[in-house]
């Protein structure tokens with residue numbers, strides 16, 4: 001006998017607390033010469049990883065993007 005139990009959607013929102021690593025480390029001025037740091041937030045192709053992946057906060061994502069752009073001009077990163 002087929003049960004017609006409605007499939008329960010137990011899609012509880014997993015709020016994995018993704019904190020901004022830069023906030024955690026209290027980095028508030030991202031140095032564009034800090035290539036190691038910048039690369040951590042880039043793909044291999046040199047794109048800046050989106051916030052939803054890195055978990056960065058809005059402020060740091062902005063700072064990061066600016067730093068990466070500056071570093072790119074100086075050919076420090078891709």
Ligand SMILES: [Zn+2]
Nearest residue numbers: 020023057060
């Ligand atoms: Zn932050």
